[in-house]
Amino acid sequence: MTSSPATPSPTGRRAVRSDERRRGVLRLASLLLAGIGAIAWLGRSADPASRPLAAGPLSLGAAIALTGNANLYGQDQRIGLALAERWAQQDAAGGRAVRVWLEDGASDEPSAIAAFNLLIRQGVIALIGPTLSQQAFAADPIAQRQGVPVVAPSNTAKGIPQIGHFISRVSAQSSVIAPLSIDEALRRDPSIQRVAVFYAHDDAYSTAEVQIFDKALAARGLTPVTVQRTQLADNDFQTPITNALQRAPQLVVLSVQAVAGGNLIRQLRELGYRGQIVVGNGLNTPNIYPICQRWCDGILIAQAYSPELNTPINRDFQRLYRQARGDRRPPQITAQAFTAYQVLHEAIQRLHSKGGLTGVTLGQARVRLMHELLAGRYETPLGPIGFSPEGEVQQQRFYVAEVRMDPSGRDGRFALVGQRSLNGARP
Template sequence: MITMKKGLIKWFSGMTIGALLLTTAGCGGGAAPTANSGSQGGEAAKIGVISYLTGGGAAYGQAIKEGLDLAKEEINAQGKVKVDLIYEDSRGDKTEAINAINKLINKDNVVGIIGPTLSGEMFAAGPIADQAGVPIMGTSTTAEGIPALGNFVFRNALPEFLAVPQAVEKAISTYNLKKVAVMYSNNNDWAVSGYKTIESTLKKNGIEIVATETFADKDTDYSAQLTKIASLKPDAVMVSSLYQEASLVLKKAREIGITVPFVGTNGFNSPELIKIAGPAADGAIVASPWFPGKQDEKVQKFIADYKAKYNNKVPDQFAAQAYDALYIYASALEQAGSTTDRQKLRDSIAAIKGFQGVTGKFAFDEKREPVMSATVLIIKDGQFTELK
C-alpha cells in the first residue's frame, strides 16, 4: 500500500514535469537573449520593458519587442537622445510582472518603463511603478481603468471603450442596422470588457439585441450559438474575442449561411484572422488606430523599414503601438532634458500634445488617457480596407 501511494505520487509528478518541459520547450521564441542590450555612451536613458516574451501570448510580446528595437535604432541614429532598452519577460503572469518591475526600478534604476503586455499584469504592476514614482506606459493594455491606477501610469493603446463604439456606430449608419446579435468570450477579461462596450453602444443607439451568446477561449465548436443566431435573422453580429476564436466563428457562420456583416473588437484586427478564416472573413468590421494601408509617408516608411529588418513581415498593431511608445518616450526625454529624472520625465510625458506617430496624431488628456482617432476597417477580398 505504501509503495503504491508513493509510486502514484512519483508517477504523477513525472507526468507533470514532462508536461511542464513540453510547454516550456514550446516557447522561447527563438530570439537570442537580450537581457542587456549594452549601453552606448554614458548618458543613454535606461528604459525598462516588461513583455510577454515566452508562453502562450509570446507572439504579442515578440511584435512589441520588434517595434521597440526598430524605434531604438532610429532614435539612437538620430542622436537627439540616446535610449537603452532592458527587456524583462513576464510570461503573462502577474507575479512575474511584479518581480520584473521591481527589478527594473530598484536594480536597474530605469528612468521609465514600457509594458506590461496584458491589462491584468498592468493592474498588478502599475501601482508599484506609481508608488516608486517611475513613469510606466502600456502599449497594449486596453482595459478600462488603467491610467486611473496612478499619476505615473500612462498608455498609448487606444482603449476598447473608445475604439469599439466607432466601429459599431459606423456599421449602424452604413448598414442601417435595426437588430443585432452579440457574441463574446466570457472567460477573457479583455473580451468581456469589449462586450460591455458593445452592449452600451447598442443601447445608446436604440438598437435591439436579439441574442447574447457566450463561449470560452479555445472553444472550437460554435454551431449551437450560431444556429440560434441564424434563426433570429439579425442585421449584423457583433463579436468580442481574440482572433483565434473570431476566425472560427466567422468560418462557421458563413458555413451555416449567416451572410450579414460581423463587427468585432480588437481581436478582428489581425492579419491572422484573414489567414485562418479565408474568404469567410470578408465583411468583418473593426476599428483600429493602426492601418497599414494608410496613405501616409510616416506609416509607409515604418512598414518598409520593418519589412527590411524582419524578413518582410508586415508590422501589426502591437508593433506599431510599441514603436510609437518609444518615440513618445524619446520626445519626452528630450523635453525633460535629463535621462535620469523620473519626475521630470513623467511631467513631460503628460504634457505631450500633437505628437505625430504611425498610429496617427496623439496626445494625452488630463486623465492620462490617449487622445487618438481610429480608422474603421472592413475586410474585402482578403484585405483590410477603409470602410467609407
Template sequence: MKRRLATSLAALLSAAAALSSCQASDDQGPVNLSKGVPVGAVLALTGNANVYGQDQKIGIELSLAALNAAGGVNGKPLFLSIEDGGSAEPSANAAFTLQINRGMLALIGPTLSQQAFSADPIAQRRGVPVVAPSNTATGIPEIGHFISRVSAQSSVIAPLSIAKALQLNPGIRRAAVFYAQDDVYSTAETVIFQQALTAKGLKPVTVQRTQLNDQDFQSQITAALNQQPDLVVLSLQAMDGGNLIRQLRELGYRGAIVVGNGMNTPNIYPICQRYCDGILIAQAYSPELATPANQRFTAAFAAAQARNPKVSPIPPQLTAQAYTAMQVIGEALARLDRSKPLKGLKVSQARRALMDEILAGTYQTPLGEIRFTPEGEVIQKNFFVAKVRMNPDGKSGRFTLLP
C-alpha cells in the same frame, strides 16, 4: 509547452525576488548610463497573447533604431531591455518588478489590459512611468499618475464599427453578441458594444459567453443562430475569435460581423482564413495616413519585412502603437536631458521628471498627432474603420479602410 512556460515564470519570479531587496538603494542611486539611457518593455512573447507581443516587439525595435539613428538622447544611445511578460498577470508582475529593479527609467507594456490592472500598480508604487501601447480597457490611466497610454480606449473606438455596419447594411435589425467572460478587456468592450447597439435602437437578441481557451463554439453559435441575427458582434482575442468566426461561417451564418480590438492583428488570417473576409473593425491606425512620421514608419517596416516575402509589408495597428510608445519615451527623455541632464539625476528623480515630460509633450507619430490629458489618457485625432479583404490563397489579406 506548459512545463517550459512554468519553468520560465519560476525563473522570472526568482530573479525579481532576488533583486527586490536592493530596490531602495537602486531607486536612490544615479541613473546607469553605461549601456545607454535605459528603457524597459514587458511584452507577451509567450502564451495565448504572443501574436500581439510579436507585433509589438517589431514596432518597439524599429522605433529604437530610428531614435538612435537620429542621435538618441542628445548623443547618448537608448538602451532597450525587453522581458517576456507572458499572457497572464503573475508573469507580467514579475517582469515589471525585474525591469524596475534593473533601473529602467520607463516601461512599455504590458500587452493585455488584464495584465495592466495587475502590473501597473507595481510601477505606480515605485514611481516608474508606464506608456501602455495596447491597453484599451476603461480605467487604465486612472491607476495612477505614472500610468499613460497611446492606445485609445474602447469607448472611443468600438462604437465606430457599429455605426459603419449599420451604414453599410441599413436593414440590420437583430444583433447577436459574443464575448470572453474570463478576460477583463473583452468584458469591458462588450459593454461598450452593447451600449452602442442600444443607442442605435438595436437590443441584442442574444448574448453568448465564451472562455479565452475555448476551441469549440458550436453550442453558443447554434443558440445564437436560432435567434436569426443579421449582425454578430465579437469581443474576443485573436485565437478564440478567429476560431469562432470560422465556425460561425461553417455553420451557415452569412451576415455582417463586427469585431473588437482583440482581433486587430493580421495574425487572425491563418486562423479564420477565407472566413475572415468581410469582417469590420474600428482602428486607431491607418498605414495610408499621409504624414511624414507615418511614411517613415511604413517605409522602415516594409524594409524590415522584406527579408521574409511571406509576411505582409503593411504594418498592423499594434506595431504602430508600440512604435509610438517608444517614440514618446525617447522624445520625452531628450527634452528632459536638455533641461535636467540625466547624468546628474538619481533614478527616482529622473523617473518623476520623465513622467512630467511625457504628459507635457505633443508628438508627431504614425498614429498622427497625439498628446495626453493630465491623467495620462491619449488625445488622438484620427480614427478609422476597416474591412478585412482576404487574398485568393485564403491565408493572407489586409485591412482595407472604408470611406
C-alpha cells in the same frame, strides 16, 4: 528519549532516529531561516533612484508576455520595440541614446511583478508593459509607488491610468473606437434590427469592449437578440453559432481575441450566416488572415491603427516593418508598442535638450520625464496623440476598415472605409 542504548532494541533505535530527525529538522530549518534572512538583507531595496543619473545611454525597461497564453501579443510587441529602436538610431544624431531592456513578463500577475521589480532595480528610467490589463493592475502599482513612469502599450481596461500619475497608456479604450464600425454597418444596411453579440467572457479585454458595443447598440435603438458567451480557449463555436443563427440575426458583433475571432468568423460563414460582421479591436491584426482566409472578406473593424494612414512616421514604420518581415502589414499591437517607445524617446530627447537630465538623480529624472511625457504632443504611426493629465491617451483619429482578401484567400488587407477625427475628445 536521549538515552543512548549500548545494544539498541528496535524501539530504542526508532526513538534515536526520530530524535536525530528532529535535530535534523531543527538544523535545516535554522539554516533556511538564516538563508532567507541573508537574502532578505542582500535584497532589501537597493533603490537606485537616489543615485545620480549616469551619463551615457538611458535604459527603458520593457516587460511583455513572451511566454504563456498572451505570448502571441508579446511577440508582436517585441517586433514593435525592436523597430522603434532602429527608427530612433536613424534620427538620433546628437540626442540622448536610449536602449531597451527586454524582460519576459509572461502572462500571469506574479511574473509581471517580478519583471517590473527586476527592471526597476536595474535603474531603468521608464517602463513599457505589461501586456495584459490584469497584469497591469498587479505590476503598475509597484512602479507607481517607486515613481517610475509606465507607458502601457496594450492595456485597454478601464482604470489603468487611474492607478496613479506615473501610469499612462497609448492603447485607446474601445469606448471611442467600437461605435464607429456599428455606424458603418448601419449606414450600409439601415434596416438592421436583429443583432447577435459574441464575446469571450473570461477575457478582460473582451468583457470591457462588449459593454461598449452594448452601449453603442442601445444608443442606436438596437437590443441584441442573443448574447453568446465564449471562453478564451474556445476555438470550436458550432454550438454558440447554431444557437445564435436560430434567432436569424442581421448583424453579428464579435469581441474576442484574434485567433478565436478568425475561427468564429470562418465558422459563422461556413454555417450559413451571410449578413454583416462587425468585429472588435482585438482582431486588428493580420494574424487573422491565415485563420479565416477568404471568409474574412467584408468584415468591418474599427481600428486604433490603420496601416493605410499616409503620414511620414507611418511610412517609416511600415518600411522598417517590411524590411524585417517581408511584405506583410503590421498589426495594431506592434504599432502601439512602437508608439510606446516613440513617445518615451521623444520626451527624453526634449528633456535632454532642455538640460533636464543633467545633475539630477535617477528618481528626479523619472519624475521630470513623466511630466515631460504628459505635456507633449506626438506624431505617431497611430496618428497625432497626446495625453490627458491623468495619463490617458488622447488619440485624434480612428478608422473603420473593411477586410479585403486576395483571390487566393491567403492574404488580405484592412481597406480604409472611414475615418473620424475627434477633436479634443476625452475617451
